[in-house]
Structures are given as structure tokens and as C-alpha cells.
Amino acid sequence: MTDLALTPSATGRLRWALSDTRSLTWRNLLRTLRVPEALFFSTLQPIMFVLLFRYVFGGAIPITGTTYVNYLMPGIFVQTVCFGAVSTAIGLAEDLQSGLLERFRALPMARSAVLGGRTTADVIRNVFVIALMSVVGILVGFRPTSNVAQYLVACLVILLFSYSLMWGFAYIGLTAANAETAQLMSFPILFPLTFASTAFVPVASMPGWLQGFAANQPVSVAVNAARSLMIGGNYYSYGAVLKSVAWSVGLLVVLAPIAVRRYRRLA
Amino acid sequence: MSSPFAVEARGLTKSFSNGTIKALDAFDLEVPAGQVVGLLGPNGAGKTTAVRILATILGPDSGSASIMGYDVVKQASTVRQLIGLAGQYAAVDENLTGTENLTMVGHLCHLKRSTVAPRAAELLSQFGLSAAADRPVKTYSGGMRRRLDLAAALVARPPVLFLDEPTTGLDPQSRLGLWDVIEALVQGGTTVLLTTQYLEEADRLAQNIVVIDHGRVIASGSPAGLKADLGATVLELTLADEEAANTAAGLLHDLTTKTAHVVGVAVELTVEQGPEIAAEAIRRIDGAGLVLVGLSLREPSLDDVFLELTGRRTDVDTEAVADGQKPKGRRSARESS
Numbered sequence: 001m002t003d004l005a006l007t008p009s010a011t012g013r014l015r016w017a018l019s020d021t022r023s024l025t026w027r028n029l030l031r032t033l034r035v036p037e038a039l040f041f042s043t044l045q046p047i048m049f050v051l052l053f054r055y056v057f058g059g060a061i062p063i064t065g066t067t068y069v070n071y072l073m074p075g076i077f078v079q080t081v082c083f084g085a086v087s088t089a090i091g092l093a094e095d096l097q098s099g100l101l102e103r104f105r106a107l108p109m110a111r112s113a114v115l116g117g118r119t120t121a122d123v124i125r126n127v128f129v130i131a132l133m134s135v136v137g138i139l140v141g142f143r144p145t146s147n148v149a150q151y152l153v154a155c156l157v158i159l160l161f162s163y164s165l166m167w168g169f170a171y172i173g174l175t176a177a178n179a180e181t182a183q184l185m186s187f188p189i190l191f192p193l194t195f196a197s198t199a200f201v202p203v204a205s206m207p208g209w210l211q212g213f214a215a216n217q218p219v220s221v222a223v224n225a226a227r228s229l230m231i232g233g234n235y236y237s238y239g240a241v242l243k244s245v246a247w248s249v250g251l252l253v254v255l256a257p258i259a260v261r262r263y264r265r266l267a
Numbered sequence: 268m269s270s271p272f273a274v275e276a277r278g279l280t281k282s283f284s285n286g287t288i289k290a291l292d293a294f295d296l297e298v299p300a301g302q303v304v305g306l307l308g309p310n311g312a313g314k315t316t317a318v319r320i321l322a323t324i325l326g327p328d329s330g331s332a333s334i335m336g337y338d339v340v341k342q343a344s345t346v347r348q349l350i351g352l353a354g355q356y357a358a359v360d361e362n363l364t365g366t367e368n369l370t371m372v373g374h375l376c377h378l379k380r381s382t383v384a385p386r387a388a389e390l391l392s393q394f395g396l397s398a399a400a401d402r403p404v405k406t407y408s409g410g411m412r413r414r415l416d417l418a419a420a421l422v423a424r425p426p427v428l429f430l431d432e433p434t435t436g437l438d439p440q441s442r443l444g445l446w447d448v449i450e451a452l453v454q455g456g457t458t459v460l461l462t463t464q465y466l467e468e469a470d471r472l473a474q475n476i477v478v479i480d481h482g483r484v485i486a487s488g489s490p491a492g493l494k495a496d497l498g499a500t501v502l503e504l505t506l507a508d509e510e511a512a513n514t515a516a517g518l519l520h521d522l523t524t525k526t527a528h529v530v531g532v533a534v535e536l537t538v539e540q541g542p543e544i545a546a547e548a549i550r551r552i553d554g555a556g557l558v559l560v561g562l563s564l565r566e567p568s569l570d571d572v573f574l575e576l577t578g579r580r581t582d583v584d585t586e587a588v589a590d591g592q593k594p595k596g597r598r599s600a601r602e603s604s
Binding site: 016019020023024026027030031034035098099100102103104105106107108109113 | 350377
């Protein structure tokens, strides 16, 4: 009568979890493509930041050892994935609000797939965004001095950082009453992290009380790591790369269980 | 472990907001396999909470429930393979097409990959959605959305189906269409637990009705039996205004063994001897100098049963804000256009 598969063994369960995560990743990516306006404007925003800092503010920001655009672009990549994490929150808030998560919870699917599928889709989107922003950067004069391998490692470091961050935003998405609130809750976190950082200006130009935070917070560490691998020279720092990876792993270990716990407690 | 019932609940209790709202209070339910049971109650009675517990979405505070003998808490993953859930919120992905929605659910139910696409096409055709299959759901009308939602619940051919106010907010024509679909499913042997505020819906679809209020079962039986318990005839007297209706109710209350209900400007009495009591009622109203605007004698409806049991009419025209314990911020049912 029914087409039901029987409850599987442990390996079968893992296969189901992977298959369910894949199904929801596909669905989330499809959704992104179905709202081309959102995709367009979320891509336009980082391009505006590049143009703004490259041509408006950049001339007034003194940088040593390289051009401002070279200094800027690793910061832009990290800033872009940080702002992109808001879509993790919005996506989950929308699914919660529409009652779709409720449907998922009554299906025989793996519980992990909702958050797994969301974050996987968002990482894939970030791959696309970083590739696009690399092209934009080169068009406005960005000249990475590293080789291709180093550049790709830099991208991986940024992607890993973005993945960790997403779990925090997943928690916000599952806590906010709706997508608008999720977005509003995200900005007070993102603005200080991305602007009080090494992304756009050297920390030395900031007041002393801010420097400690700005130099050591995880966004700065990720920017330093990316800059080290993409620009090298006096920005080269093997330690920054290790530090960023450590931050990402640490954030993931803390934030993922919080988000998962929140998801399990939904009712 | 085995139970003669497809759906069974024993003493389910569930509170929200740290115990201040008691949604379910020792709730019992038995649904024999292959039957349709209608769970009836006003907004906030606990219908949706009961369904969410039975569908493994929510855990009970105490009590137990099983689906085809499998415990909804301890064997939740097995239960999820046996149930389909469709409801007033029409939980489908707006940005995906009808086909994509059903395909996604098919994959998430772990159907054999090769069977997913044909099953989606079959359901879309069965529900009259083939022409809209490749359109994003956001272009669908309310009725189409509900049908897709129901189709999504049926992808894996579950033997037990929960329909939580499946037609709330639908126009009459879409409602009739959905009823036909549900009847066809029951013909095919599916067990259905239907929650509804529409007594007409329960009357038409359900073999048995369970009326709940304040989280407790207050009556159960067949629609005919519940009506028969009430009395032979309903006498409805319409007066000029509410004040007059209240006065009249005071004059007439001893004519019925039940309660004389004031509904707007009307007084309703369930009585055994319709015509004789009607004549007596007219005499009394006249004698008190009140103006009688209208009078009718009719067979009791489930509506009257409901009024007698809960002291309230079912608010069929108000927006469904069922139960009020949903995940916060959920959007209310989309109305059909």
C-alpha cells in the first residue's frame, strides 16, 4: 500500500541525512534563483562598497606597503560574506513563519537537514559571491600578489569563517518573529564587527580604546588572514591564518550547538 | 504495543507559557482504522495542539499517544513514516513550483528516486493542478494552495492523515472540491483525523465526532447521535432587539429541558413538541407586550449541538487564529481569491 522505506541502519541513517541535506540545499539554491531581484541587490551591495571605498574614501586612507585597493579587497570579501550571513537568518525565519518547518518536522527526514541544507546552500552562494567580487576587484585595479594556490586557500579561510558565522545567524533566524526582525537583529551585530575592524582602515587610525577590539575580533583576524594570503609582503602573517582558522572552528563549536538546540526546541 | 486504533491518545496534557495556558487537559481520542473522525471545537479549544502532538511536532507534558501502535514520542521517526499532515497554513514553498514542492517532499520521505517524479505528476493531475504544475506557488489561488498542501501530505501514501482545518478561509466552491478529494481518500482506506470549525464539514465527512473545549473532550458520537441527544426540534424566535430577546428568554426558559440560548436578537430552544411549544411561546411573548419578528422550527444541526455544549456558536466567519500557541509570528491562513 505505502511506498515507505523502512527505518534504516546507522549507515542508512547517515545516507538519509546526507540525501535530505542535499534535497534542502537544492531547494534553497533554487529559491535564491527564483527571487532574482534579491539576488541582484544582494550582489549589487558589495559592488557599491568596492566602488565607494575604492573611489570615494580610499584616497583619504593612507596605507603602507601596497595600494589601497589591494588592502581593501580582502576586507571586502570578508565583509560580503558577513553581510551574506543575514540571508541564513532570513531564510530560516521565512521557513519558520510560512509553516514549512512545521511540515518538515512531521516528515521522516533527518532533523539535521534543515540547518545543514540552509548553511550548505549559503556556502555555495558565497563561493559564487567571492568569485564575482574577485572579478569586480580586478576590474578596479586589485592585483593579488599571491599564486593561485594561496589565493584559493585565502578563499577557503573566508568560506570557513562565513560557515561558522552562519550558525550564529541561524540562531537569530529561528528566534526572530519574522524575516524583517531577523534582518534588523542582524545589523547591530554586523556593523561593529565589519567596520570596527581591519577591513577598511588600519587599526592604528582608531582611538586607543577601540584598537584592542578592532585588532583582535574575528572579522579582523579573518581579514588579516585573507590579506596575508592574497597580498603577502608586509601583510604576510602565517599566524593570522592559523588564528583565523582557530577562531572559525571555535565559533562553530559554540554557535552550531546553540542553533541546533534552538531548532530542536521550536514548538 | 499493538492497538486496535489507528490513532489513540490517552490523557494528553499540554500547557503553554509556563503552565498559564492549558491547551490540552487529559485529552482522550480513539480513531479506528479507515474511519474519519472530526475533532470539533471553537478557536483555542486545543484542536491544533492535539494534532501537533499526534504528528510528533510537539511533545506532550503528560499522557501518551500512538499511531498504528507506535508511540509518538518514543517511536517518533516510525510515526513520521505513517502520517501525512495538511493544514490551514498550507505549508508549501511559495518560490518553488507545484512539481518542485512535491518532488522535494518525495525525496525527504525517501521514496525511491525513480518513483518521485511520476508520483508528483500523478498527484498534481489528481488534484487538478497539472496546468499549474510548473508555475511558482505564489501565483496559485488559496484553493490551489490548499490542494497542493494536501497533495504534499499524500506523497508517501501515508495510511493516517491529519487534516487541520483543511478548508478554513476557503471559498465555498474550493471547499466542496476539497471535500470530494478527502472523500475519495477515505474510499481508498485512509484513516483521517479532521479538525474543523465547520460543522457542516464534520457532518459530511466524519463518521464520528469528538467535540472539545478547553482542551477536554466534552462529547463524542456520530453526527446523527449527537443531534438526536439534543432534542427533536429547534424553535427559533426572532425579536426586535437584543434586550427583547433576553426578556423573552427569561419568559421561555421553562419550555425546554436544555438551555434557552440568546443568539443576537433570536432565542433558540430545543424542544420535543415543536408546534405546541411554539404556540405557547407566542402566547407568552404576546402577553408580555413584546413584538415577535420571526419564528422557525427546524431540525437540530451540529451547530445547535455545539451551542448547547459550549454555550458558543462556532465562529465560522472570523479569521482562523486557531489555538494561539503556534510558533510565533506565523502568518495567518491565506484567503483564496
